[in-house]
Amino acid sequence: MNSEFVEIPSLMPVPDIFSCKRVLAIQAHYDDTDIAVGGLIAQLVKNGAEVFYVTVTDDLAGVTDLTLSKETAASRLRNEAEKAAQILGVLGIYYLNYPDAGDWSVYQARRDLITVVRQFQPDGVIALDPWLNTEAHADHYKSGFAAVEAAILADVLGVEGTDLQIPQEFHAKQKQEIKAVGLFNSSHANVFVDIDQVLETKLAAVSQYVSQFSDESMAGMLQALPKRSQYFAGIGHASNKLSKDVTYAECLKVLSTDALHAAR
Numbered sequence: 001m002n003s004e005f006v007e008i009p010s011l012m013p014v015p016d017i018f019s020c021k022r023v024l025a026i027q028a029h030y031d032d033t034d035i036a037v038g039g040l041i042a043q044l045v046k047n048g049a050e051v052f053y054v055t056v057t058d059d060l061a062g063v064t065d066l067t068l069s070k071e072t073a074a075s076r077l078r079n080e081a082e083k084a085a086q087i088l089g090v091l092g093i094y095y096l097n098y099p100d101a102g103d104w105s106v107y108q109a110r111r112d113l114i115t116v117v118r119q120f121q122p123d124g125v126i127a128l129d130p131w132l133n134t135e136a137h138a139d140h141y142k143s144g145f146a147a148v149e150a151a152i153l154a155d156v157l158g159v160e161g162t163d164l165q166i167p168q169e170f171h172a173k174q175k176q177e178i179k180a181v182g183l184f185n186s187s188h189a190n191v192f193v194d195i196d197q198v199l200e201t202k203l204a205a206v207s208q209y210v211s212q213f214s215d216e217s218m219a220g221m222l223q224a225l226p227k228r229s230q231y232f233a234g235i236g237h238a239s240n241k242l243s244k245d246v247t248y249a250e251c252l253k254v255l256s257t258d259a260l261h262a263a264r
């Protein structure tokens, strides 16, 4: 008897992330989204979507210049993130300021994110895949988990948020449903995004993040990202999920909120 496990495909339809017009990208660190899916973000903005970011940690652990005061380091990080956001067309960044690589509570972050989602009213959420099967950085899987749980619980009014004072610029004019949740850094991608037209924009955004990379490692990353995008495009071609004439791609796992709660 063959005792190997069989992967059961999901019956839930894959929503179109590009149908989303108000997207909240939730990340652990200031550069996570742009490095993984900055091309997707640029493409969403080109398609007319409003995109905002929430960065869960204060990101201070990764600053390479240890002589900087916390205040100076924090202001440089924000400055770099704002320049990258401007390049991609991201409208704003909200910081939860949990300690980078520290002992913070996923439950508390989830409560904060529920408040953010309730006020921001996104129709699309982008987050780190908390189920990446080799992720060792707790900030990544905790942020991802807090994000997906906030996405499914924000409209359950019996679940408490927090009393965060979210700036007015983040507030929505109308209530909407989350149509798609896109998880990046995923082991199980189901969507491949053509980034041929926005690769240079993505690289320009990523190159702003100088506080956390030496010149050498930044140069290495800017060389590696196009190669990684070609590799993803190859997987997209082989799985018939991407047109063969696309050279550079990003990939993510896109689900409906229904698919994130027991349903398959």
Ligand SMILES: [Zn+2]
Pocket: 028, 029, 032, 140
């Ligand atoms: Zn990170």
